[in-house]
Amino acid sequence: MIACLPMYDRPETAAAHDAFWQAIRAELGQGPEALSRDIADLWPIWRAPDLVLAQTCGLPYRARLYGDVELVGTPDYGLPGCPPGYFNSVLIARADQMGAAFTSFAGSRFAYNDPLSQSGWAAAMMRMRADNMLPGELLETGSHRASAEAVAAGRADFAALDALSYQMLQDYEPDLMAQLCELERTEPTPGLPFITALGQDPAAILAAMQAALEKLSPAHRDTLHIKEILPLTPSDYLAVPTPPGPTLIMDRLARER
Numbered sequence: 001m002i003a004c005l006p007m008y009d010r011p012e013t014a015a016a017h018d019a020f021w022q023a024i025r026a027e028l029g030q031g032p033e034a035l036s037r038d039i040a041d042l043w044p045i046w047r048a049p050d051l052v053l054a055q056t057c058g059l060p061y062r063a064r065l066y067g068d069v070e071l072v073g074t075p076d077y078g079l080p081g082c083p084p085g086y087f088n089s090v091l092i093a094r095a096d097q098m099g100a101a102f103t104s105f106a107g108s109r110f111a112y113n114d115p116l117s118q119s120g121w122a123a124a125m126m127r128m129r130a131d132n133m134l135p136g137e138l139l140e141t142g143s144h145r146a147s148a149e150a151v152a153a154g155r156a157d158f159a160a161l162d163a164l165s166y167q168m169l170q171d172y173e174p175d176l177m178a179q180l181c182e183l184e185r186t187e188p189t190p191g192l193p194f195i196t197a198l199g200q201d202p203a204a205i206l207a208a209m210q211a212a213l214e215k216l217s218p219a220h221r222d223t224l225h226i227k228e229i230l231p232l233t234p235s236d237y238l239a240v241p242t243p244p245g246p247t248l249i250m251d252r253l254a255r256e257r
Helices: 014-028 058-065 118-130 144-152 163-172 202-215 218-224 234-238 246-256
Strands: 002-004 051-055 069-076 089-094 109-112 137-140 158-162 180-185 194-197 228-230
Touching: 002 014, 014 051, 014 202, 014 218, 051 202, 058 069, 058 118, 058 234, 069 202, 069 234, 089 118, 089 144, 089 163, 109 118, 109 144, 118 144, 118 158, 137 246, 144 158, 144 163, 144 180, 158 163, 194 202, 202 228
Parallel strands: 002 051, 109 137, 109 158
Antiparallel strands: 051 194, 069 194, 069 228, 089 158, 089 180
16 A cells, blocks of 8 residues: 655655654554655556555646546645635746746746646746746756756746745745745646545545544644645546646747747
């Protein structure tokens, strides 16, 4: 059996994630003794037939995982400007660009963590579509933190970080974030879903997670930022539009040059 909570797992949050999983496991009466970590490729985990619990992103869920996994629920992180269970992206640039209009970044270098990231790719592209703009170059970085570093180092001009990653970077890496500024935030979409394998009981797992969260210490709850876990539906995720991927965007840019 497998359990994996990778999306916001970093040294400062590891103990809280471990405590949360142990509380969930106690409520469920099943599951691996420890969370799986240090995984280079999450897709085999998300699709594993013995998956008890994992967290994924809204775009992978609606684009490739829907129908192959069960949706358990969605965390509410209490993010500003977002309804319960929703999140959004923070569009960032270097600190000397504070106050610049987002449209001034048309044709600039855009850093994104992954082409199947709702917060790092899709949300930003939909925001650009609203102003009929495109980036000039694309840089795939592999993580939100790496996107922030790329902008700070001048290898990219702007990027999109999900709002909780942005908050955690402010909390844990203030020197990096002091080199950056917030331009604006995107429209909210459903948050990062918890999933389980087909054949598992998602309602029982959701109930176990909700009970475990209630028993978690205030310090661990604060570290994880989880206010509650909500029963969002697949339709909530499938209703979110999916923009073209980086390959199609680069093809369009090449044609227009």
